[in-house]
Every structure is written in C-alpha cells, then in structure tokens.
Amino acid sequence: MAENRASVYGEGVPCWVDAQLADVEAGKRFYGELFGWTFEDALGSSVWALLDDEPVASLAPKMDGRMPTVWTVSFATPDARALCRRIAAAGGQVVMAPFPVGDLGTAALVTDPEGAVFGLWQPGGHAGFGRWHEPGTFVWAELYTRDTAAANAFYGDLFHEALFGAGAEPDFGRADVSEVFPAEMPPHFVTHFRVADLDDSLGAVQRLGGRVQAPPFETSYGRVAVVTDNQGASFAVLQR
Numbered sequence: 001m002a003e004n005r006a007s008v009y010g011e012g013v014p015c016w017v018d019a020q021l022a023d024v025e026a027g028k029r030f031y032g033e034l035f036g037w038t039f040e041d042a043l044g045s046s047v048w049a050l051l052d053d054e055p056v057a058s059l060a061p062k063m064d065g066r067m068p069t070v071w072t073v074s075f076a077t078p079d080a081r082a083l084c085r086r087i088a089a090a091g092g093q094v095v096m097a098p099f100p101v102g103d104l105g106t107a108a109l110v111t112d113p114e115g116a117v118f119g120l121w122q123p124g125g126h127a128g129f130g131r132w133h134e135p136g137t138f139v140w141a142e143l144y145t146r147d148t149a150a151a152n153a154f155y156g157d158l159f160h161e162a163l164f165g166a167g168a169e170p171d172f173g174r175a176d177v178s179e180v181f182p183a184e185m186p187p188h189f190v191t192h193f194r195v196a197d198l199d200d201s202l203g204a205v206q207r208l209g210g211r212v213q214a215p216p217f218e219t220s221y222g223r224v225a226v227v228t229d230n231q232g233a234s235f236a237v238l239q240r
Helices: 024-035 080-089 148-158 160-164 198-207
Strands: 014-021 038-041 047-051 054-061 070-076 093-101 105-111 117-123 138-145 172-176 188-194 211-219 222-228 234-239
Touching: 014 024, 014 117, 014 138, 024 038, 024 047, 024 054, 024 198, 070 188, 070 234, 080 093, 080 105, 080 117, 080 148, 093 117, 117 188, 138 148, 138 234, 148 160, 148 172, 188 222, 198 211, 198 222, 198 234
Parallel strands: 014 054, 070 117, 138 172, 188 234
Antiparallel strands: 014 070, 038 047, 047 054, 093 105, 105 117, 138 188, 211 222, 222 234
C-alpha cells in the first residue's frame, strides 16, 4: 500500500471525500472514465473509489432524494465528539452527531457559522486517503465564504496546528465566494481533484454529461476549473 497520510494526520487535515449521489452506478461510469477509478463495494450501498487499488474517495446513494447531490470533504480528528462541542461553542452547528461507520471509524457532519458543510472523521480501520496529490486524487479543498475574516478566525482556532503549526502544509484554503460564483451563492467547500491536463479533463467532463460551472482561472495553488458531474455534484479539477 502507498504510504498513508492517516498515520500522521493531525486534527484538521483533510483526510477523505465522499459524494452523495442519486445514482451510484451513473457516478461510477462518470468518475471511472474521468479519473481512471475502479470501484469495490463498501459498507451498505456505498462503494470505494480506487486508484491503483488504493482508496481515494467513496460514492454513496443519497438517503433522501431531497438531499443535495454533493461532494463533502472530511477533516481528521482523534475525538469527533470533542471537536463537535468546540464547533458548536464557536457558532457552528452539528448536523449529524458522531456515529460509528462499522469498524471503519466515526463520522460527523457539521457546519461553520456561515453554514458551509464539512465532515469529521475519527479513524478506526479506515484512516483516510491511500493516495493523494497526484492525478485522479484529492489535492485541495477551497472554502468559498462571504466573510473571509470570520472564516480565518473560526478555522484558524479550530484547526490551528494543521494550518499554522510547525511544518504545516495545508490542503485547504478560503476565498470570497464572489471571486468565482454569484455573490448570493451560499458559503460552501469545493473538493479539488488533480488532473494532468485541465483542458482535456474539461472536454471529458462535458462529453460524459457534466458541465463547466466556472471556466479555468489561476490560483496560488494551480490552474482550476469548477465543474459539475452528470448528476449535478460540484467539484473542481486542478492542474499544477
């Protein structure tokens, strides 16, 4: 197995991403062709997405058709319950209190004070990404917020070591939502996957039934475009 970052995940390090989809089989076809993923059954009706036999993401059926079709990034924590208490005390909300996911670990779903949704993952048998930072895998998460100062304060306190500790190399950042999206769009995280050729990937997204939500733009962490898949889940592709 490739070296797994989970053995050194500190609290606040992005360690997993999952998509909630109406049609998992359609998702497998889309992402399998786009990123070269293969799949194997996981807990319940969800599936692991694999690259070279290493876990890189998961796809799961939406529990309720009214739920959004969405990618969610989860941050590592050694104690999901304690972190949920800190989030609530800082003005965030606990959407789903910590719950066991078989023997894989403990998950929770929370929001920051502006309502941006993210997950927490307390590892058990599943520690996190088996591969990352290479084409076809997670490389970055960007928070698009209406109040960058408030986001700095909330996440800077919550995940201080991951962002500012000795040797920290954060895999997430923040920007004003109006820099990329309509100003009225709610605050949210965008999961970024690395690609070898951004233009080729955008062509593949559209050929597979997705669309370009925000055309390519330059950032400090690479050249990025925001897209949606063939079911409407938004994510970004990044070339660096």
